Amino acid sequence: MCLAVPGKVVSLEGDGTGKVDYLGSTILANFSLLQDIKVGDWVIVHAGFAISKLDQKEARRTLKLFRELEKLSPSE
Amino acid sequence: MTNRTSEKSPFADWRSRTTVERLLGAIASEIKKIGSPVKIMEVCGTHTMTLHRFGLKPLLEEAGVEMISGPGCPVCITPDYYHEAIIDLITSQKNILVCTFGDMTRVPTRKGALQTVVPVEGSRIKIVYSPEEALDLARKNPEKQVIFFGAGFETTIPAIVYTVKKAHQEGLKNYSLFSALWLIPPALEAIINSKEIAIAGFIYPGHVSTIIGERAYSFVAEKYGLPGAIAGFEPADILLGILSVAKQIRKKQPEVANEYKRVVRPEGNPQALALMEEMLEKFDAVWRGLGVIPESGLKLKPVYANFDAIHRFGLKLLPERITKSTCRCGDVLKGLIKPEECPLFGRVCNPENPKGPCMVSYEGACLIEYKYSSGVKER
Numbered sequence: 436m437c438l439a440v441p442g443k444v445v446s447l448e449g450d451g452t453g454k455v456d457y458l459g460s461t462i463l464a465n466f467s468l469l470q471d472i473k474v475g476d477w478v479i480v481h482a483g484f485a486i487s488k489l490d491q492k493e494a495r496r497t498l499k500l501f502r503e504l505e506k507l508s509p510s511e
Numbered sequence: 512m513t514n515r516t517s518e519k520s521p522f523a524d525w526r527s528r529t530t531v532e533r534l535l536g537a538i539a540s541e542i543k544k545i546g547s548p549v550k551i552m553e554v555c556g557t558h559t560m561t562l563h564r565f566g567l568k569p570l571l572e573e574a575g576v577e578m579i580s581g582p583g584c585p586v587c588i589t590p591d592y593y594h595e596a597i598i599d600l601i602t603s604q605k606n607i608l609v610c611t612f613g614d615m616t617r618v619p620t621r622k623g624a625l626q627t628v629v630p631v632e633g634s635r636i637k638i639v640y641s642p643e644e645a646l647d648l649a650r651k652n653p654e655k656q657v658i659f660f661g662a663g664f665e666t667t668i669p670a671i672v673y674t675v676k677k678a679h680q681e682g683l684k685n686y687s688l689f690s691a692l693w694l695i696p697p698a699l700e701a702i703i704n705s706k707e708i709a710i711a712g713f714i715y716p717g718h719v720s721t722i723i724g725e726r727a728y729s730f731v732a733e734k735y736g737l738p739g740a741i742a743g744f745e746p747a748d749i750l751l752g753i754l755s756v757a758k759q760i761r762k763k764q765p766e767v768a769n770e771y772k773r774v775v776r777p778e779g780n781p782q783a784l785a786l787m788e789e790m791l792e793k794f795d796a797v798w799r800g801l802g803v804i805p806e807s808g809l810k811l812k813p814v815y816a817n818f819d820a821i822h823r824f825g826l827k828l829l830p831e832r833i834t835k836s837t838c839r840c841g842d843v844l845k846g847l848i849k850p851e852e853c854p855l856f857g858r859v860c861n862p863e864n865p866k867g868p869c870m871v872s873y874e875g876a877c878l879i880e881y882k883y884s885s886g887v888k889e890r
């Protein structure tokens with residue numbers, strides 16, 4: 436029921452729904468709980484509804500933190 | 512689908528071995544500075560899953576962190592008399608179509624499980640993936656009364672009430688909701704107040720938080736002085752959350768950290784919150800194993816009573832039906848015992864023959880423990 440991973444919006448229909456791609460498999464989702472969803476956005480879908488849009492800037496910030504961690508020695 | 516970690520996978524970085532090792536190292540060094548091991552509760556069943564699936568639990572224990580599973584599985588905390596009420600209905604009334612999520616149909620009660628009871632002619636139970644499917648069935652089957660039997664936390668509640676709003680707008684006369692809708696923050700407060708277990712901090716559920724935001728947990732830090740962090744569901748996400756909680760413990764500076772900012776906004780999802788506010792009101796609800804928790808349940812407001820299955824069909828919810836059972840889900844949900852400490856775990860209670868909801872739901876601690884722990888099946 437809870438898809439813990441985000442999927443990518445691949446199409447938008449006029450009725451507030453659209454298709455979301457999960458690495459090759461596509462599901463239909465309702466976008467009524469979010470504003471300004473565009474094709475190409477990453478979203479979290481739960482019980483058929485997109486409940487949150489992925490913030491790419493924040494994702495990159497976390498990745499940068501990981502890169503810094505990797506530079507540390509294992510014992511730190 | 513969640514298993515794929517191909518080169519193209521956008522999640523690979525969150526599963527990188529080096530990152531995971533560094534984070535575990537950082538957690539261990541925080542615990543060393545604290546001076547003694549800590550117990551942290553992961554509230555959400557999907558977090559429990561991540562911890563087991565990626566083998567993080569023993570590694571965290573080595574680092575000095577014992578993870579305790581909390582009540583974060585809506586199927587598990589829904590009392591069995593909800594199931595019994597709906598079983599009574601479909602075994603006595605014709606032309607009822609009960610739609611529900613798959614794991615709800617396998618929960619055992621004294622009247623059987625939804626998937627095994629035999630409805631009267633013309634009535635049936637259907638598994639749906641989304642409440643919208645149930646709404647659609649109501650539109651297409653005007654001769655049937657379609658009931659969506661929905662158990663859920665804040666993550667699922669907006670989707671569920673959206674269908675009621677639609678049905679109301681469309682003037683549908685054959686759609687109703689049998690709601691088992693639960694709120695996470697009051698349950699956290701109940702667990703803290705029960706003082707049965709010394710929890711040093713919380714990992715807050717990532718997707719409940721997408722709806723309710725950060726402030727919903729402020730009371731944990733401000734009123735009870737306990738640390739907490741919102742975390743996502745990849746291994747590195749949950750470790751970032753645990754690291755933040757460990758740091759807060761060491762510095763004695765409890766707060767609500769958000770380690771899942773790419774998905775959780777501080778204010779949550781305003782549209783979903785507005786919809787909930789518009790349609791629902793709080794009541795003192797009974798949680799399986801936890802008892803009555805003030806203002807912890809949601810039900811449709813009286814203006815939508817026609818869409819409330821309890822009202823429309825005169826369903827009887829009979830809490831006094833609760834009898835003492837040997838299933839210890841209640842203690843598992845409170846974090847008092849681990850699944851394997853239940854005497855039924857394994858041989859008597861297993862996924863093929865579950866004795867309680869915690870062995871049924873994909874987010875249930877007993878099922879997750881059974882699936883991912885080695886050796887238990889030989890018990």
Ligand code: SF4
Pocket residue numbers: 837838839840841843850853854855856857860861865866867868869870871877
């Ligand atoms: S192992 Fe089975 S009987 Fe024991 S607490 Fe879990 S679900 Fe209940």
